[in-house]
Amino acid sequence: MTGGHMTPGSTLANLTALWAARDGAGVTEVVASDAAHLSIVKAAKILGLKLHQIPTDATGAMIEDGLPSDLSRSALVLTAGTTSTGAIDPLALSGRAAWTHVDAAWAGPMRLTRMSDRLDGIETADSVAVSAHKWFFQPKESALIFFKDVRKAHEAISLGGAYLAVPNIGVLGSHGAMAIPLLATLLAWGREGLAARIEKCIHVAESIADHVSQDDHLQLLALPVTGVVNWRPKDTQLFDAWHQSLPQGMVSTTTIHGEKWFRNVIANPMANALAITEAIKAVQP
Ligand SMILES: Cc1ncc(COP(=O)(O)O)c(C=O)c1O
Structure with a gap:
């Protein structure tokens, strides 16, 4: 990923990613497994995108064969660490759709560990959501949305206004300095x-x-x-x-x-x- 910004939780990180997918890549539908987090369902509803749910295997991972053949107008959401079972969807599917978003709210930080290879493929996504208030041990309301092409993605989700010195990026307007505890943790x-x-x-x-x-x-x-x-x-x-x-x-x-x-x-x-x-x-x- 080339950059991104912080959001108060992965619910908003996922919404932000799918907004960028809709307005930056013209997607009209979200394809996600039936074990994807409810925030994906919420985001599809809010953004007016169709939702296509793919079945999961006994462990809760997406069954690859269930994917539609045409993903040219789809945002494919792969979960890295499902909420119920911690399963990782086949991340090798990243890149098959108009936009791939990896919801790594739970397992994303594993990329820093010796088990990093369990997330191989995540680096090819268009966007990745990570909750910092899970495995970065932050107080609640701390998450990150990362983009492969941050300039293009931020362009799709920015609005200007006569009174603004710089465009407002993403869903939030005013917000607190949520990066400070994460920065302090990284320094410590x-x-x-x-x-x-x-x-x-x-x-x-x-x-x-x-x-x-x-x-x-x-x-x-x-x-x-x-x-x-x-x-x-x-x-x-x-x-x-x-x-x-x-x-x-x-x-x-x-x-x-x-x-x-x-x-x-x-x-x-x-x-x-x-x-x-x-x-x-x-x-x-
Ligand atoms: C896979 C997954 N995605 C998204 C979320 C939503 O994250 P948040 O609670 O930070 O909004 C969760 C929370 O449990 C989750 O497990």
Whole structure:
């Protein structure tokens, strides 16, 4: 990417990207998987773009064969780290459409880590959204929208006004200095410090997955690729009893292809994998 700007969250980063796609590349439809974040649905509605949803596989990743053959008027949205399962859509599809947007709200910062290759292909997108209030550990309302051709993209989403010294870029008018905490974090921890904390989160997720896969009573959805673990009791009748027995707040729940799963999203590098697996072991539904 050649540049971009900050937005208060990836909902607005996604809206901004699709606005640039509509007015900069003439797209009339959004193509995204059925596991894409609801902000993509919102953006399509707000921008008056048609939405074409593509089915996902058992892990929540887009099924490539479900794509329409003609993407010449489409913005293809690929998710890097889906909200429910942390799946990464096939990023090799980037470039097939009039515009490719990667919603990397969750997993984008992994590009700084030793697991960077899991995001290979992201560099060919036209735009990329990243939430800084997720794996850049920022206070809420901090995200980034990046563009491959920032000059052209910003031109499509800028409006001038007689009273403005410079054009107003993007959705927001006045806004706070949201870059300062991110700058402070970068100065304090550096790129390596951020990467180390993200890698720690990924290792915690792997430890939980490892424990679940070795417990005969539990089922793991898939090996975690971006620090999100989905699991449940094999006897799904016991799901609610398990939920009640787990320490409050230790898991969230999600529905994947109509079935309920537990979900651990490791966003905190201080999370203690041992404490979590001990809490799982202690459940006796
Ligand atoms: C994949 C994905 N995209 C977009 C968003 C929206 O981000 P925000 O909450 O920063 O608006 C989320 C939030 O969970 C997300 O997981």
